[in-house]
Amino acid sequence: MRLRRTRSTAATAPRPAAALAGALVVAAVLGCSAPASEVRDEAVPDEGATSASGGSTPSGDVTTGPSLDPAYAVDPPGRFKALPRTADVVVQTQETIDEETLAEIERIPGVAAVEQFSMLQVSIENRVLNVAAVDPATYRRYAPGQLPQNQEIWDRVAAGELAVGRAVARRLPLDDDDFLQLTSEVPPIHLGVMAPQIENAVDAVVNEKWGEALGATPGNALLVSSELTVAPEVVAEPLTKMLPKDSSIERLDAVARYGLDPDAVQTAQVVGSLADAIGVFTYRPIGGGRIAPDPAWVRTHISTQSVPILGDVTCNNAIFPQLRAALEEIVTAGLADEIKRDQYAGCYYPRFIAGSTSLSNHSFGTALDLNVPGNLRGTVGEMDRVVVSIFKKWGFAWGGDWSYTDPMHFEMARIVRPS
Known part of the structure; x- marks a missing residue:
């Protein structure tokens, strides 16, 4: 299923994505035969990548990991020509969000833009990760800091590599060539990018081909950007009437304050061999590290x-x-x-x-x-x-x-x- 991409629905200028604390970012190529780009807290003059040896990797000229399967690649996104946006609300439903509902959401007063993608969960060493399966060309607008402009990151995701934050990457059971087994049903994926993700909402990003292979529900998630003068709760409230009762509708301003939106239902759609055993798991945080x-x-x-x-x-x-x-x-x-x-x-x-x-x-x-x-x-x-x-x-x-x-x-x- 090819998801429809939506444009800004408001005439106002879009807000820039939330900056990383105290820094701009740069992608640095690490390793030898299977390098990964790492976003560092350093200022750089352009969106190119800095290699481990100190040289520059031009935007769009990407060295990928060994033996990348072209079956998991999508078209490269091209240079970034749009303006970044802030992800204010993240939505996850149990089924595909249909065209009619998506059009209704776009018409909500105060909604500036909507990005549809797929959200799934994978369990790795007793830790459940939120994985976003995205179109790199459009999802990049919502990435934090200077990441939307970093061409190498999105070329690598399009080529079929995995992007995760550095804290998550440190916990992953990678092999010697930086490949990771997400589930037993698919081949390992190469860790191509270490870069900050949407905090406490997305742990890892793959392209849509990988989402399909993993068994993601197509188009079951949204990022919603509100207009500059509109608070996220103003657009979040109408979503509860348009989407099924068991949908997760999470305000990211609340996530920033509390770690999770205390008012939001959370959803886990775990893929892999245990998907049928677990089903779709919805819950609410109740404090003390516990859930209901x-x-x-x-x-x-x-x-x-x-x-x-x-x-x-x-x-x-x-x-x-x-x-x-x-x-x-x-x-x-x-x-x-x-x-x-x-x-x-x-x-x-x-x-x-x-x-x-x-x-x-x-x-x-x-x-x-x-x-x-x-x-x-x-x-x-x-x-x-x-x-x-x-x-x-x-x-x-x-x-x-x-x-x-x-x-x-x-x-x-x-x-x-x-x-």
């Missing part, structure tokens, strides 16, 4: 059942067949004593990752923590490696394999059904 999921989702996806060794546990319904099978095999192998019932720390626990606004897989009930005292984060841990291998056989990933280890943590990585 939609009670209807909880009723249909979460239950308490008895399993070997641990007894009664509360998890996602989809996890029980393979969890039960793994624990039964551990008992048969004579290793039941390696799992301490009194050191089990739970499965379904609706919360964010500590100190962040990223969901944990515990929020979906698809992860469990075992033998907590001897298996703290950042340690090798004490988990019996045969126990670990049995869990892996039954479709679980183990946090002890991660770059920042979490050896107590096992999460359902794929569906495995006992025969």
Whole structure:
């Protein structure tokens, strides 16, 4: 599906995108055979990229990573000729936003421009990332700071590379060539750009071809820019009447103050092998790092059942067949004593990752923590490696394999059904 791109709907001049604190930006090419552009907090005279050796990479002349598949490339965006805009409201719905609704939104008094794209969530090492699948030529207008004018960034996204912020990039399990497995159903994507994203709304950006491959719902998200003299809540309120009740309509001015808009429903549409098990997950933040999921989702996806060794546990319904099978095999192998019932720390626990606004897989009930005292984060841990291998056989990933280890943590990585 080719999304319709919208233009400014107001005659007033657009606002510049919000500047990064205290700095302009430059893209610096890092590495050797698989370089990534990194936005640094330095002033530069133009929108070109500075190479690791100190030379200049002209705009539009981009060195991409090795073996980029042209099947995931879109047309390069060309030079930036528009003016930047501020993203004031971000919207995510469960279905495609149709043309008629989009036209209504464009006519809301105070709306200056609307950008339609696809939003999806991927789970990587117990952290759920918001991924925007975009048209680089038009989405770039809403990027922060001087990023709209940085040609290399958007050429690389168009070529099929991933753009993320530096803080997110540090947590990603990249291979030696800076490729990342977003889901098991698609090939790895190359990390091409480290650049700030729309804070607490977008963690990573890919082009529309990647969105389609990942299984994103086409056109289920919007960025809305309001006129210079109009507060975001003025345009956000009419959106609640035009869009389905379970839509996420988040004012980014509130995000800047609180980390998340406290009045907005949040939506997670997790793609990959667990999409059917998780479904569409809506929730509200309730403070203290906790969330309140939609009670209807909880009723249909979460239950308490008895399993070997641990007894009664509360998890996602989809996890029980393979969890039960793994624990039964551990008992048969004579290793039941390696799992301490009194050191089990739970499965379904609706919360964010500590100190962040990223969901944990515990929020979906698809992860469990075992033998907590001897298996703290950042340690090798004490988990019996045969126990670990049995869990892996039954479709679980183990946090002890991660770059920042979490050896107590096992999460359902794929569906495995006992025969």
